[in-house]
Amino acid sequence: MAYLMTETGAELLQDVKRFCELEVYKQSTQWDREGHASEQVLQMLREMGYYSLTIPETYGGLGLEAVDIAAVLEEMAKADAGLAVSIAGSNLALRAVLAGGTEEQKEEICGRIAEGQIGAFCLTEAEAGSDALNTKTRAVKLADGSWELTGTKQFITNGSTADFYVVAAVIEGEIKPQLFLVDAETAGLTFGTPEEKLGIRSCDTCEVQLNGCRVSADALVGGGAKSVLAALNEGRALMAAMAVGTAQRAMEEAMKYGKERKQFGKAITENQAIQFRLADMQIKIEAARQLTAHVLQKMDAGMDFSTEAAMAKAFAADTAIEVTGSAMDVFGGYGFMTHFPAEKLLRDARVFQIIEGTGEMQRSVVAAHLLKEGRR
Numbered sequence: 001m002a003y004l005m006t007e008t009g010a011e012l013l014q015d016v017k018r019f020c021e022l023e024v025y026k027q028s029t030q031w032d033r034e035g036h037a038s039e040q041v042l043q044m045l046r047e048m049g050y051y052s053l054t055i056p057e058t059y060g061g062l063g064l065e066a067v068d069i070a071a072v073l074e075e076m077a078k079a080d081a082g083l084a085v086s087i088a089g090s091n092l093a094l095r096a097v098l099a100g101g102t103e104e105q106k107e108e109i110c111g112r113i114a115e116g117q118i119g120a121f122c123l124t125e126a127e128a129g130s131d132a133l134n135t136k137t138r139a140v141k142l143a144d145g146s147w148e149l150t151g152t153k154q155f156i157t158n159g160s161t162a163d164f165y166v167v168a169a170v171i172e173g174e175i176k177p178q179l180f181l182v183d184a185e186t187a188g189l190t191f192g193t194p195e196e197k198l199g200i201r202s203c204d205t206c207e208v209q210l211n212g213c214r215v216s217a218d219a220l221v222g223g224g225a226k227s228v229l230a231a232l233n234e235g236r237a238l239m240a241a242m243a244v245g246t247a248q249r250a251m252e253e254a255m256k257y258g259k260e261r262k263q264f265g266k267a268i269t270e271n272q273a274i275q276f277r278l279a280d281m282q283i284k285i286e287a288a289r290q291l292t293a294h295v296l297q298k299m300d301a302g303m304d305f306s307t308e309a310a311m312a313k314a315f316a317a318d319t320a321i322e323v324t325g326s327a328m329d330v331f332g333g334y335g336f337m338t339h340f341p342a343e344k345l346l347r348d349a350r351v352f353q354i355i356e357g358t359g360e361m362q363r364s365v366v367a368a369h370l371l372k373e374g375r376r
């Protein structure tokens with residue numbers, strides 16, 4: 001089963017499938033080994049508009065529904081989760097601007113992304129991880145109204161490759177952070193060395209350092225913490241879709257391998273134990289996908305979806321770990337070897353339990369809602 005999509009979304013999905021068949025599946029193992037994707041494919045992603053999927057129609061976007069976008073990202077994650085996470089990282093920056101930016105900022109950022117530029121969302125710091133608003137980066141207002149930003153951001157997706165940055169920083173005298181737009185060319189903006197990661201190794205992740213970066217008065221994005229949370233809520237729903245994609249790939253790889261692998265004179269998939277294992281994998285995947293679809297429908301309907309987004313992200317991330325682990329079991333000893341696909345999928349899946357809020361943080365959102373609503 002799949003998401004129920006619009007016609008435009010379904011056509012786009014076919015394009016993405018073709019693109020992944022031609023450019024991604026064959027190279028993804030090599031990117032994993034080298035720790036980065038090929039420049040050429042990253043450029044193609046920009047030029048083909050995969051970073052622009054979430055631009056609203058009012059700002060020149062395709063006017064896709066959230067379900068369409070999720071289906072495309074699921075497909076991309078199925079081929080290579082790192083590429084999908086890069087798109088999601090840029091999307092977070094865009095969503096934050098759409099949530100609280102001025103009309104000029106929205107038009108500027110949507111225009112830049114439509115032209116092939118990408119963003120990075122800089123929230124996490126050494127002391128601000130799960131406690132995401134415990135920002136230490138400072139914004140000082142200068143006499144001419146411009147801002148000076150100083151601080152260090154950790155684990156930033158597209159950290160060294162973005163064209164613009166949406167940075168959380170606290171204005172002197174305030175407690176909660178505000179968001180600022182920082183151009184990649186800004187003096188004083190530097191980057192750490194690329195992080196050596198367990199999974200999603202095709203994706204650029206690094207520290208972003210702001211050493212007294214001067215930005216103009218109109219770089220301040222409105223909404224502060226509210227814009228941060230709005231971006232994260234939407235981001236979590238898309239992360240859930242990507243976790244589903246990674247799990248779906250693992251199930252399909254396990255099924256393919258299981259049909260070919262012979263033990264005791266027959267394919268291992270002829271054993272009911274293996275068949276039930278595959279069926280359980282697909283049942284969990286579909287449950288995660290449909291929980292995600294429910295969030296996306298609420299999003300499109302303009303309803304509050306924050307609790308459901310946390311549920312979907314937690315469930316899909318756990319499902320991705322369980323399913324990729326099951327795939328490894330089906331592969332037996334070969335699953336442990338790096339020249340078979342199972343181990344990379346398990347490593348890639350692990351990020352979904354951390355990025356954009358750990359499993360515990362998603363459960364905190366759900367529990368807070370339960371206790372407030374008193375739901376039985």
Ligand SMILES: Cc1cc2nc3c(=O)[nH]c(=O)nc-3n(C[C@H](O)[C@H](O)[C@H](O)COP(=O)(O)OP(=O)(O)OC[C@H]3O[C@@H](n4cnc5c(N)ncnc54)[C@H](O)[C@@H]3O)c2cc1C
Nearest residue numbers: 089121122123124129130155156157354355356357358360
């Ligand atoms: C590959 C990757 C890409 C990322 N990209 C970005 C990005 O683009 N932009 C960005 O801003 N950030 C990014 N992050 C950061 C990510 O959002 C944080 O790593 C995540 O929110 C967890 O924060 P932390 O790593 O500081 O863990 P911590 O907050 O230190 O958590 C450590 C452990 O303690 C638990 N814990 C903490 N507080 C509580 C509590 N109150 N109750 C119960 N358990 C608790 C956590 O669940 C976790 O298990 C990225 C991370 C990764 C791994």
